[in-house]
Amino acid sequence: MQESLGTAASAEVLQLPVAPLLDRLRELVLSGDYPAGAAVSETLLAQEFNVSRTPIREALKQLQAEGLVEIRPKVGTFVREPSRREVVEMFQVKEILEGLAAGLMARRGAVPQLELLEENIEASEMAAQNGDSETYARLVHEFHQLIVDGSDHLKLGEHYRTLMNQLAYHRLVTTSIAHPGRMPRSVAEHRKVVAMIRAKDAMGAEWAMRDHVVTSAREVSTEHTNADG
Amino acid sequence: MQESLGTAASAEVLQLPVAPLLDRLRELVLSGDYPAGAAVSETLLAQEFNVSRTPIREALKQLQAEGLVEIRPKVGTFVREPSRREVVEMFQVKEILEGLAAGLMARRGAVPQLELLEENIEASEMAAQNGDSETYARLVHEFHQLIVDGSDHLKLGEHYRTLMNQLAYHRLVTTSIAHPGRMPRSVAEHRKVVAMIRAKDAMGAEWAMRDHVVTSAREVSTEHTNADG
DNA sequence: TAGCGTTATCTACCATGCAAGAGAGTTTAG
DNA sequence: CTAAACTCTCTTGCATGGTAGATAACGCTA
CATH class of the missing domain: 1.10.10.10 (Winged helix-like DNA-binding domain superfamily/Winged helix DNA-binding domain)
Structure with a gap:
């Protein structure tokens, strides 16, 4: 916006x-x-x-x-520091926005963007294996951004950017996505999303994406809850 | 926001x-x-x-x-006058936002809001039968707003308000929802959404709502296309 | 007559200065 | 010692004027 x-x-x-x-x-x-x-x-x-x-x-x-x-x-x-409730709500909105983005990508069949996504996944797996959690976290953010950008949807991009800006303060939280136990499962979920997009299964892509977001949000949430309260 | x-x-x-x-x-x-x-x-x-x-x-x-x-x-x-593409995109975002809202309402089982929704539907049907298209259009807007408010979701409400403000210029378009042939079907779709919410079927409510939005958007779109280009 | 250069005016842009409210610290009365 | 009132300072709020850029109208030239 x-x-x-x-x-x-x-x-x-x-x-x-x-x-x-x-x-x-x-x-x-x-x-x-x-x-x-x-x-x-x-x-x-x-x-x-x-x-x-x-x-x-x-x-x-x-x-x-x-x-x-x-x-x-x-x-x-x-x-402005978003309240706990606001953070939860923002992740819920993030979920449906990214779901829409993935669905749109599947519908369009955006081939060049698909290659970028797969390169990203390869790099993510490398970083995960090497234990380079900083690079891994950056690549995860890049993956989600690639989905949004790949949807070629201006308004979606605006709302998403607004959301991510307001969530930026919680970068410390999102870096905890580079959790040892979480990383391989997260990569698998990324793969599933890309597979759905490649298959041009819009609904499958949307739900794979939403499931991924809600899953990672839950794990991050519990992680964060254990950490500071 | x-x-x-x-x-x-x-x-x-x-x-x-x-x-x-x-x-x-x-x-x-x-x-x-x-x-x-x-x-x-x-x-x-x-x-x-x-x-x-x-x-x-x-x-x-x-x-x-x-x-x-x-x-x-x-x-x-x-x-600012949103382009045709932007309007289409905004309706797509509107769709998933209202879908999320309906799903959340179903999950919560918001009883008092449900009564407001049913009152709204009754009034809508009355207005439709009386051919009072102005009242009907107002009630339709109220229905969608009741869904959003009933979700009790601050961020969703903010994004929704931003969207509706940007779409406000197209009030003339949205008033065309009071199309004679469309009204009874629209009321039926509203009923289905409320039924899903009452049954606490979150996914059913979400998809009923999304289907309703996309359907009305399509009909309004074609209507508008026939009108000015 | 058509195209180009010039000027004139309108617009937003930003700097400055004054004023008023909010809050903290202090003082004073109980 | 406590609490209330007061003052002092810090903050934003708003008005004004000068400046620069953009646009359009006008005149000049070919």
Whole structure:
């Protein structure tokens, strides 16, 4: 939603001075440099970016619309930390979005994207065998993103990006997907999804994808529950 | 997404001076007073609302993040008109969101909301028999909204609201759902959804809902295609 | 007459300054 | 010692003015 004309569209036209400030601010928030519900001061950001407070304010309002920060009037702006309930809900939405994406890919029969997916799976298996959990986690994210991108569905992509941005704060959680016992099963589920897509079985692909998401979410959830409460 | 702390949350606390401007501006855009890709001038709006251009600008940036307007740098702000492809895509996302909502309602077994749904269906049937297409269209919208609200799912509600806002410009299209031949079948589909929810058949409810959405979307689509191109 | 260069005006953009609310710290009364 | 009231400082909120870029109208030239 936030890239309606700014983020990605302008990059390809190389309009550098158009809106890099919003992107830089978003990255700053998503990077996790600001601990949790930490305050982000307009004045400090203005000094940081060598601009006046006005454009900073405008960008923060946009980030608020994206659900990344919370602006308390006359008090300050704070990095938004989704509640436990919200995280669960976001994974539920993530599930149906990715399910739709997989189904659409199967319906289209996107061959070149399929090869990318299989390369990704091969690399994932390699990383899993080598115990390279960091690379593995990155490849898993890439797999899901490839599914979404492969669906060639703009609105789906927008909603998905919004969701992932709001979930970005939980990168620490998602990195726990690189759990030793989980990895081989996850790879198998990825394979099943790709097989369904290759077979052009839209419904099968959708449900394989949804089952994969809900399974991994459950395991991550219990993992996280055991960890901090 | 846009009501993270503004729209609904502040209303119940009765903080009128907090952010009515964004809401008023949003309503102004959604009302359709501005034809299509019409320009909305900061200066004019500032005069209209008796404020300076600065808060107007901030609100417009938020509306841009919500996908309702498009800001062309150094040129102007225009009400965004979704392309045909985007409309189709939005209905696809609408389908899975409402499917998820119906499934969740079935899983929860929300009894009070079920009665509201059945009242709605009764009223819809009355309106259909009386040929009151305006009331009928309103009730259909209310039915879908009741499903979403009944799911008691915050994030789902946010994504759904974003979607419906962007689709609001096509109210003229959605009013064509009150087509004489379509109405009785639509009511029957509503009944089936409610029956599935009452039977606590989550999967059945989800697919009944999705089938209903995709069916009505197809009929509306062909209707609209016949109308203007 | 058609095409191009020029200018004039309209737009958003951003910097600055002032004002008002919220919150914390302090002081004072009980 | 506790609690309430007060003040002080920090924050955002908003108004205003100057600036730069984009667009369209106009005049010039071929």
